[in-house]
Amino acid sequence: MRLRRLTVVGVGLLGGSVARAARTRSLAREIVAVGRSGPGLAQARAAGVIDVATEDLAAGVSEADFVVLCAPVGALPGLIGAAWPHLAPGAVLTDVGSVKVETVRAADACPAREGVAFVGAHPMAGSERSGFAASDADLFEGRLVLLTPSARSSHHAVARVSAFWERLGGHVRLIGAEAHDQAVAVVSHLPHLAAYALAGAANGEALGLAGRGFCDMTRIAASAEGLWTDIFRSNRQPVLEAVAQYREILGRWEALIREGRWDVLEADLARAREVREKLP
């Protein structure tokens, strides 16, 4: 796979990393970045990571054969609608959003255009850091990249998007958008909310005794709250279900501790440990 022109929309952590990874791996002859005025575009040009910087979405995407939207999830539906009429025949549009149903729906609502396709993608390679300064050419190396093709996605487009992420080092897996959003609510969105809540529960004095376990568990609470509020909004129902289930488990254990039912608590914790032991 060798692209003529790759366009990334947004040059924050993810957009910057896509551009860096593509440059390092010579994946595109030319790399264009679309962004708002701000330090990101200038930094990306200065670093030699992109060839062309523009604030004009239509101009930035119109001659690209591959476009990656790297904006916060709340902005993706609007960007898809705005970019769609300007895509060149044969172009493939993808994204890096952590929530997929809303985005896939926005793409499916666009008028059909011969040879133009959207395939949603979610590289599971976040970080609590953000901005171009945090970008990394190897961010996707060895990471899972979930693709959520819809009924409208052609096999050809899915194959191209798969090949793209594999060239960037990712391990691609296909999953339905609804199943994706429910699963990430549990393994990503809930843990972020839980981490923020742990940090929120620690007052000044207790914080002075925080050890490695607490630091590890709350690291993702250093994530930009605007991005995460946006994710919770976009994936509202699955997140609500995951939080309710989590609070229910904690409520059950709180009652077991209050009632001194230690054997039952220990058996519950053993089941949770067995789940954890399936992971690295």
Place this chain on the structure above:
Amino acid sequence: MRLRRLTVVGVGLLGGSVARAARTRSLAREIVAVGRSGPGLAQARAAGVIDVATEDLAAGVSEADFVVLCAPVGALPGLIGAAWPHLAPGAVLTDVGSVKVETVRAADACPAREGVAFVGAHPMAGSERSGFAASDADLFEGRLVLLTPSARSSHHAVARVSAFWERLGGHVRLIGAEAHDQAVAVVSHLPHLAAYALAGAANGEALGLAGRGFCDMTRIAASAEGLWTDIFRSNRQPVLEAVAQYREILGRWEALIREGRWDVLEADLARAREVREKLP
């Protein structure tokens, strides 16, 4: 500081690490381990980490000038009472328990004996691993070690216990037993319960999508549930308060998500992020 005879009671992760650290740093001429029959004692002898192994507590402690109880918190009050009458004049008794009020009370309830002292200690150097096989001579290196002297602890005994943990690489800090138990409920015990609950909330399908964030946040859910049930029991009231506060924060955020009050949620998350950013 150079001990004549150091006795560790228990040779699991912590007891094994105390013995290894003391041996490596030539902190004692002789190291004795008291344990139940099982692989730990034999492994510790085979590794050259201890000189004498015994299942007899009284015999194991009676000629020691420094004794470290490295048993689960639930066993500590009983061990203190059992060891106390056999301690040699001038001996100092300490422990490694994660909960301190119960243990300090048990020591204070022992009849006063001239030149015999207990000073509670909590090296904040746990791991989800357990047993002698997981022990490490550098486990305490750079770690916070909290001492919880009571009104009965002499300055001399506190100084000796401080010197001991500093020789093992720890950074010693003094704190009252009640303040300790309340703080660790928030920064250690609650996070463990939260990690077990996150693992418990992840069903089979979601688990397949677990990324680094989820693995980091649930790592401590691989901890031995028996030890942790024991800790929750020993520190029941502070743990109940911490869990209740945590569930309240999560409940507030669940309501904000349900009601779509994104600005308020984002402001709450920002405050939690600011707390987290004070930590490494």
